Every structure is written in C-alpha cells, then in structure tokens.
Amino acid sequence: MVQFASPSRSQSPSGASSTGEPRRTKKSKSKDGSSKKKRPSADDQDGDVTKPNGTASARQNAERRSSMSKPARDFRDQPEPAPKKKKRKTLSTSSAPPPEPSTAPTPEEAGETSTRSPSPLIDFDGLSRPSRGTRERLDESPEQKELRMEKMKGAVRTLLECIGEDPDREGLLATPERYAKAMLFFTKGYQQNVRDIVNGAIFQEGHNEMVIVKDIEVFSMCEHHLVPFNGKMHIGYIPSNAVIGISKLPRIAELFARRLQIQERLTKEVAHAIMEVLKPQGVAVVMESSHLCMVMRGVEKTTTSTITSCVLGCFERKEKTRNEFLSLIGVNRR
Numbered sequence: 311m312v313q314f315a316s317p318s319r320s321q322s323p324s325g326a327s328s329t330g331e332p333r334r335t336k337k338s339k340s341k342d343g344s345s346k347k348k349r350p351s352a353d354d355q356d357g358d359v360t361k362p363n364g365t366a367s368a369r370q371n372a373e374r375r376s377s378m379s380k381p382a383r384d385f386r387d388q389p390e391p392a393p394k395k396k397k398r399k400t401l402s403t404s405s406a407p408p409p410e411p412s413t414a415p416t417p418e419e420a421g422e423t424s425t426r427s428p429s430p431l432i433d434f435d436g437l438s439r440p441s442r443g444t445r446e447r448l449d450e451s452p453e454q455k456e457l458r459m460e461k462m463k464g465a466v467r468t469l470l471e472c473i474g475e476d477p478d479r480e481g482l483l484a485t486p487e488r489y490a491k492a493m494l495f496f497t498k499g500y501q502q503n504v505r506d507i508v509n510g511a512i513f514q515e516g517h518n519e520m521v522i523v524k525d526i527e528v529f530s531m532c533e534h535h536l537v538p539f540n541g542k543m544h545i546g547y548i549p550s551n552a553v554i555g556i557s558k559l560p561r562i563a564e565l566f567a568r569r570l571q572i573q574e575r576l577t578k579e580v581a582h583a584i585m586e587v588l589k590p591q592g593v594a595v596v597m598e599s600s601h602l603c604m605v606m607r608g609v610e611k612t613t614t615s616t617i618t619s620c621v622l623g624c625f626e627r628k629e630k631t632r633n634e635f636l637s638l639i640g641v642n643r644r
C-alpha cells in the first residue's frame with residue numbers, strides 16, 4: 311500500500327490525519343478577508359497520533375487499518391492526553407472542557423473492544439451509538455414517556471427558578487413542557503438507526519464516478535453547552551458499483567446531527583456510517599458551521615466558522631481525488 315505523505319497534503323484543509331480523525335481548522339474572516347487556514351502541528355492531533363506527518367511507515371499503515379475496526383474515536387473513549395500548549399490554543403474557544411469523570415466510558419465501552427460490535431457506529435441493536443438511555447427512550451411505554459416528560463418539565467422549571475424567573479407567570483407556564491418537547495426533537499437522532507434510514511436504497515449501478523451532495527443544512531446541539539450549532543455539510547463518495555439513494559445522505563447527516571455532538575465527531579460519524587452501509591471506494595465529508603456557544607458567549611466572535619473534515623478510503627489516499635472534491639464543493643476557492 312502506498313502511503314501518501316507528500317508535503318502538499320498539509321495544505322489541504324481537509325487533510326484528515328491518518329486515523330481518520332477529522333481535523334479542525336478555524337477560519338476568521340474578520341481580519342483581512344483572507345482565509346488562511348492554520349496548519350495544525352502534529353501536536354494538535356488527538357490522542358496517540360504523535361508522529362510527525364511524513365513518516366510513512368508500515369507501522370502507520372497498520373494503525374490505520376486497525377482503527378477502522380475499532381469503535382469510533384471519541385474524547386470519551388480515551389484518557390485525556392497530557393495538556394499541550396498548542397492544542398489549547400487551536401482548540402480553545404468552542405472546544406471541550408476536559409472530559410468529566412462522569413462521562414468516563416463505562417467498563418463495556420472502555421476496554422473490551424471485542425465485546426462491542428465491530429462497527430464503530432452501528433451497534434448490535436441497530437442504534438448508532440451504544441448508550442443506556444437510548445434504548446430506554448426507544449422502548450418506553452406511554453407511562454414511561456409521561457414520566458420522562460414530567461421529569462424534564464421539573465428540570466426546566468428548576469432552571470427557570472435558578473435564573474431568577476418566576477415559572478408561574480403567564481408567559482412561562484407552558485415553557486417547561488415546550489422546552490422538554492423541543493429538546494426531545496433536537497435529540498431525536500438517538501432513536502433512529504442508520505439501517506432503517508437507508509432501508510435498502512442501495513442500487514447496483516456499476517457507477518464509479520464521484521457523487522457529491524453539497525450544502526446540506528445541518529442543525530445540531532453542542533454537547534458542552536447544550537446550545538445549537540448549525541451550518542452546511544458537504545458529502546462526497548466514490549461508489550464501488552453501488553450507489554445510495556441520494557436523499558439518504560442528508561438523512562444520515564440529520565440522524566447524527568440530532569444528538570448532542572461536537573462538530574468533529576459529527577463529521578466523522580457521518581463519514582464512517584456511509585462507509586459502512588455502502589462500502590464505497592471512499593467518502594469525504596466537510597462541514598462548516600457556526601457555534602452559538604462561541605458566537606453568543608465565550609469569545610463572541612460572530613464571523614468565525616469552524617471547518618472540519620473527514621476523508622476515508624480513496625479520498626484519504628489520493629490527493630487528486632480529495633482536491634477534486636474540495637474544488638467541487640468550493641472550499642478551495644475561498
């Protein structure tokens with residue numbers, strides 16, 4: 311297998327690392343209109359990837375191969391890496407506080423990859439992210455549903471009290487219920503699974519040219535602040551004879567967006583899910599979005615957009631293919 315480690319790769323905004331991790335670059339349009347993208351150093355890469363780019367080696371290849379069969383890489387799946395100055399700087403604003411102890415992986419998530427589905431995304435029961443609450447939510451009886459709603463309403467009422475409001479004033483009377491319903495809608499992706507959405511819409515067409523759906527509107531919720539982020543996602547793939555119904559791509563994006571997310575993981579999950587259900591030659595996903603947690607609070611930078619990408623298969627291996635995708639979606643032109 312040929313390892314592509316050309317220097318030009320580092321100029322690509324979408325140069326995902328060798329493990330398929332999406333890489334985040336921030337673009338600020340406020341300064342001089344130019345859109346220079348910072349090239350993150352090797353230190354910026356998450357977790358265990360510490361080798362500088364360009365060390366093409368069998369070892370790297372081996373790592374890549376094995377990462378495909380492992381559960382999705384995820385902040386919660388790994389011990390927190392030692393804090394690095396660089397990383398803080400690049401990822402600071404909208405990014406994660408370090409993982410809380412409470413979100414530490416459960417024993418079954420943590421160690422024994424062998425007990426998990428080989429798929430990083432689609433669990434044995436068809437739900438896309440293994441989690442206790444997801445199954446409960448899907449299987450609940452009407453009584454349990456009512457109970458859940460009461461619990462949520464109580465929580466929202468508490469919030470209203472804590473911010474200094476009067477939950478009993480007229481305008482707020484129905485707010486706890488409205489908010490609870492809205493929250494369940496924002497997170498409805500927990501109840502869906504990829505296989506239901508694809509629902510057999512995979513067709514053997516013998517088509518092997520690039521397919522792109524661009525400007526898919528995506529609304530998601532930042533898991534760190536529970537406020538929305540939204541933007542556009544661009545999905546491309548090169549079939550291996552089989553194509554997927556074109557409307558399924560936005561629906562897969564929607565499924566993963568309607569959960570608590572971080573943009574990096576959302577990008578990666580969409581790419582891996584398509585890779586998995588369709589088995590194409592490669593998949594590329596680029597997402598650009600604006601995070602309310604960054605715009606309305608924190609650094610209050612209203613013009614920043616955050617771009618993440620995940621390239622798999624031939625998009626990862628072939629720079630030409632990747633560049634074709636990027637120029638077709640218009641990322642290279644700006």
Ligand SMILES: [Zn+2]
Pocket residue numbers: 404532533534535536537601603604
């Ligand atoms: Zn946030």
